Amino acid sequence: AQTVTQSQPEMSVQEAETVTLSCTYDTSESDYYLFWYKQPPSRQMILVIRQEAYKQQNATENRFSVNFQKAAKSFSLKISDSQLGDAAMYFCAYRSPPGSQGNLIFGKGTKLSVKP
């Protein structure tokens, strides 16, 4: 069975600085999807960024980028120029490829604080 591990329960960053959140996963599949979700205090789950395993290029979305290391099964999220609005829980998630049941498997989350 696939598992997702986020080893940092809490992180803190100074406003305008850069922070990296770690995520590792375990799978025997070669094709899959990886996601980072943000959950602010409003509890809404917001998709931040996604990565298809067959793509070697790391995904980027404005200030958010990932470092996808397929061989190491690592999927870290880098937030550049951190803003107060980035404070939230961040969840890493794995999804099996098309044709399978395709459910999301979540890590336990990292709580990010942003200091002004």
Place this chain on the structure above:
Amino acid sequence: NAGVTQTPKFQVLKTGQSMTLQCAQDMNHEYMSWYRQDPGMGLRLIHYSVGAGITDQGEVPNGYNVSRSTTEDFPLRLLSAAPSQTSVYFCASSSPGDNYGYTFGSGTRLTVV
């Protein structure tokens, strides 16, 4: 588009009561799922559906029932509420055409006393 709509947003139940959490999506998504979120546990899958008439169990299915009579609706039923079911519940939907990203509802905070 409304996306994924969950009702109610908050609910307090007494032990032994039953209730249904409603979930509806207007995006014609094939996949729908129910998750529960507990502190320090992330989100865990309760039940899921890959299409109308098809449902299956996830990681933590005990005490919950689901059905999927239409593509749009995927209600979650608590048969006899227990304090251990105090949690935040999320419904989510997905489609292959959406690069498999899931869209989540706003969640239901359920307290069982």
